Amino acid sequence: MNQKKRILVAGGDLRYGYTAASLADHLETYAVGFQSAVSEKVQLVETSAEDLPLCDVLVLPMPVSDDGILVNAPFSQRNISIRGLLSALKPGALVLGGKFGKSQGIFDQAGIETADYLAREEFSTRNAVPTAEGAIQIMLEEMPCTICGSQILILGFGRIGSRLAATLHAMGAEVTVAARNVVKRAEAEMLGCQSITFSGLENAVKHADVICNTVPALVLTEPILQQIQQNALILDLASKPGGVDWDAAQTLGKRVIWALSLPGKTAPVTAGEIIAKTILHILDERGMLDA
Amino acid sequence: MNQKKRILVAGGDLRYGYTAASLADHLETYAVGFQSAVSEKVQLVETSAEDLPLCDVLVLPMPVSDDGILVNAPFSQRNISIRGLLSALKPGALVLGGKFGKSQGIFDQAGIETADYLAREEFSTRNAVPTAEGAIQIMLEEMPCTICGSQILILGFGRIGSRLAATLHAMGAEVTVAARNVVKRAEAEMLGCQSITFSGLENAVKHADVICNTVPALVLTEPILQQIQQNALILDLASKPGGVDWDAAQTLGKRVIWALSLPGKTAPVTAGEIIAKTILHILDERGMLDA
Amino acid sequence: MNQKKRILVAGGDLRYGYTAASLADHLETYAVGFQSAVSEKVQLVETSAEDLPLCDVLVLPMPVSDDGILVNAPFSQRNISIRGLLSALKPGALVLGGKFGKSQGIFDQAGIETADYLAREEFSTRNAVPTAEGAIQIMLEEMPCTICGSQILILGFGRIGSRLAATLHAMGAEVTVAARNVVKRAEAEMLGCQSITFSGLENAVKHADVICNTVPALVLTEPILQQIQQNALILDLASKPGGVDWDAAQTLGKRVIWALSLPGKTAPVTAGEIIAKTILHILDERGMLDA
Amino acid sequence: MNQKKRILVAGGDLRYGYTAASLADHLETYAVGFQSAVSEKVQLVETSAEDLPLCDVLVLPMPVSDDGILVNAPFSQRNISIRGLLSALKPGALVLGGKFGKSQGIFDQAGIETADYLAREEFSTRNAVPTAEGAIQIMLEEMPCTICGSQILILGFGRIGSRLAATLHAMGAEVTVAARNVVKRAEAEMLGCQSITFSGLENAVKHADVICNTVPALVLTEPILQQIQQNALILDLASKPGGVDWDAAQTLGKRVIWALSLPGKTAPVTAGEIIAKTILHILDERGMLDA
Secondary structure (H helix, E strand, O other), X not given: OOOOOEEEEEOOOHHHHHHHHHHOOOOEEEEEOXXXXXXXXXXXXXXXXXXXXXXXXXXXXXXXXXXXXXXXXXXXXXXXXXXXHHHHXXXXXXXXXXXXXXXXXXXXXXXXXXXXXXXXXXXXXXHHHHHHHHHHHHHHHHOOOOOOOOEEEEEOOOHHHHHHHHHHHHOOOEEEEEOOOHHHHHHHHHOOOEEEOHHHHHHHHHHOOEEEEOOOOOXXXXXXXXXXXXXXXXXXXXXXXXXXXXXXXXXXXXEEEEOOOHHHHHOHHHHHHHHHHHHHHHHHHOOOOOO | OOOOOEEEEXXXXXXXXXXXXXXXXXXXXXXXXXXXXXXXXXXXXXXXXXXXXXXXXXXXXXXXXXXXXXXXXXOOOOOOEHHHHHHHEEEEEEEEEOOOHHHHHHHHHHOOEEEEHHHOHHHHHHHHHHHHHHHHHHHHHHOOOOOOOOEEEEEOOOHHHHHXXXXXXXXXXXXXXXXXXXXXXXXXXXXXXXXXXXXXXXXXXXXXXXXXXXXXXXXXXXXXXXXXXXXXXXXXOOOOOOXXXXXXXXXXXXXXXXXXXXXXXXXXXXXXXXXXXXXXXXXXXXXXXXO | OOOOOEEEEEOOOHHHHHHHHHHXXXXXXXEEOOOOOOOOOXXXXXXXXXXXXXXXXXXXXXXXXXXXOEOOOOOOOOOOEXXXXXXXXXXXXXXXXXXXXXXXXXXXXXXXXXEEHHHOHHHHHHHHHHHHHHHHHXXXXXXXXXXXXXXXXXXXXXXXXXXXXXXXXXXXOEEEEEOOOHHXXXXXXXXXXXXXXXXXXXXXXXXXXXXXXXXXXXXXXXXXXXXXXXXXXXXXXXXXXXXXXXHHHHHHOOEEEEOOOHHHHHOHHHHHHHHHXXXXXXXXXXXXXXX | OOXXXXXXXXXXXXXXXXXXXXXXXXXXXXEEOOOOOOOOOOEEEOXXXXXXXXXXXXXXXXXXXXXXXXXXXXXXXXXXXXXXXXXXXXXEEEEEEOOOHHHHHHHHHHOOEEEEHHHOHHHHHHHHHHHHHHHHHHHHHHOOOOOOOOEEEEEOOOHHHHHHHHHXXXXXOEEEEEOOOHHHHHHHHHOXXXXXXXXXXXXXXXXXXXXXXXXXXXXXXXXXXHHOOOOOEEEEOOOOOOOEOXXXXXXXXXXXXXXXXXXXXXXXXXXXXXXXXXXXXXXXXXXXXXX
């Protein structure tokens, strides 16, 4: 019988403590860059530690590094050099991270294989749950009325939009979905929601208590913002540029909340477990889970 | 054609502004004890005002008064005397309030009919929605994991317990309901929840991420508290004495939140509308809504 | 340690075979009046059999008897006399049945205690599930369109009406509930349905694809039937007189289906298990389940 | 202002009467091959009729033709030649059909543009609703227990599998989904279902009351069929070869139902409307709906 594989989780925020704890149910797990371990099964080590045996897998956070040199490790009291971690790896080891960016070169140079768990569709699919719950938390906090009975307009019907629509509908909201694709609109209708194209947006926003954007493009332009009720809540979940004309929104005095990275903020345990599930699936595909 | 009836809303917290706004869709509505009106249809007046015509109905807040003399009016800059309001009423006027308490004597003495909208079952039935959403908001804020996939134990299956169970189940939680009555347990099972009797509580709490009590009696005693996971959240929605042995909980270091009066805190607009709906129904029963 | 109690199931339709099978998980179970047993744990006997030891509990079907003399036993090749069963009972035995009617006298005379499981609220509560599914089966069979997207009007919001409304809403129908009681209407709205009073019925029926009555009183009178679309389906689940003016419906050429006793017809296994659960709960209350 | 476009629906089963009726809300609609029209707005014509003006669009059924010569028109008393229909078309007319097969050559030769509405994803997405309801109808008819509380195993999680899983879960069934793709499994879990890979099938079938296949490949092989409970229902919704080893199933005495073309059978109105919606969307994309 084989030995369990050894895995080292290096750095990352609160989520990665839970990731390590989840991994420890299946692998011999070490962690560096944390003050305390979430689970007794995880062995906390220091990078320079001689008690750290060579590992089969290294898990790095998302993003892996800000400068391409040090691991992104907000809980660590000392710097963790990416290059320094290489010595903890067995030959042929696998390095998993979320967006390698500039650090990719280090591994390429050393001939070490990397894989990005952020790029796995299963990761973003599962993350739609904590994202939707985070958005619902904000709505509950910010709205003076109940979700049940509210008019909620959701822009986009991808993973997050569809999860949000389904959950809000189940909570009793009257949900309208704006989507470009007729298939998405058909799916929204099958969920019990109304559906519109973006050409109907200017009219649809008028009656909305909440407008929640998931489209990473400027969809809430000034003419549309003008039609939104003064006390409506605009929630933007779209990454990078977002979907709202912020200057116009400010000038018009609209209430906009731009909520990013909700999984880590609202449900770090679940977010950490989702990272662990994705990693375990990557390892399983490579036959690295059979002990 | 008859004239619309005149109604005066006197005092109360934020909710009563929305109550007045809702009433104004059906009645000639005046309000006293507010700095500004929520709706243009509501006419703000002062008690002493000569521009206040005699009213058919007076709406008082919940509770009506703390001392039995002055109306409970947190937003008012001057005191509003209950007795003083009587002069604004037509002969045969109706006074509606939520718990009259000591103030009841004033109306009895004056021979004025009163009715308690808090005592109406429709009121507490509708209030289960904002209460459940308020409880869910607290769970989302306090739990480090998502509701979807969590083990949630609900004690009691009355209006609030059943609404909470249904909504949490729809959000993907694994819900167990503890109820004394076999009919309630059958109803919980029909909703897709597990059900237990209170004799099974000591065992059931062990696996719960959240324990939410709605029973107004001491159900979470020390022996049961001892079985609860250290990082579990205990949420007590039961009124007055609550359902938790607080001393034991504190000694054991359990995380308990006692959440009362959620509708007014988390959804004042909806809470105000529910008061208005109940009042309108009382008036409709008495034939006072036909304009 | 005590012996398991002995229980004899006598007669009844298909359901009672499953009732006996369920009881056999908890009690030493005998059955008379069946050609074959559903479960190996049930011992099939004949009334006259000498191998039948004295029993603690006798289970009779619903209704117990048509003539007050013989057990209602459609699967039995020979008659089973109620009086004859008495000799199979221990002193102090309990007899459970569903509507004793004329047979009650036999037990009273013999000083044997009886209890009616049909009268237990848990029984009718649980039976709402197979009843609602039976009604949905009829709708699926009879309607040329999908339930999803249909306009369905439900009259009454008791156990069956509320279960039906919830399930049809979850399937994507647009459900309207007519109920006299404002609390019931509030509950229907909280489920995501529209609600009306019966005074709004004449107008509401016009747009309904299906009208499903659960009220045991004449609610679908001629003037209302006249407003119903020609191709709409009228489904009457109400017992005894039903809720439809049949003569008027026939004259007007409306499509009416009167569906009674759905649990036994559409889900005899579940219906039998519900009888068994109710019986087990009655025995548990009397301390007769502790082996 | 422009004239409405003229559309001719030729042949097809019951559904196409409803398709024509739906189209008539937006276009000047003619139908050939029916005994009577569903809607007064549809003008019934004969192919040879001189009262049929030249049309902009021709709608043919699915499949268009069995022999490549005559339109598939089960309700028509006379043969409708595909080639004969060409004379009813304006120059530049569009022909829409579901699987043209051998008839494609006729249009290519005549230089007439065709489009297959069956190939549109919106068509199959919307059709998942009547398919799922048809499957549920069969389950309700064939199962002796309620769907609520049953163990239901669904093979595949495409459009039909996911709709079925969601609806059955909402009805209270305990649903397990087998899917190859981890993303599909994650989606099934997010719906509240259990999920397994196909390697876990042999074990999972043991506890299932219903096994519903949607995968168009042999998944229920003899070794797996052997593990299925004797009274379980096997429902195969997969097209062409289906997913069941029929010989093995018959030898083993398993109860298998192969249900195809459910939308047209169980909900012809909805199925017809879905065809109309797809056609209208195709025409809208080409700017042919602006009157």
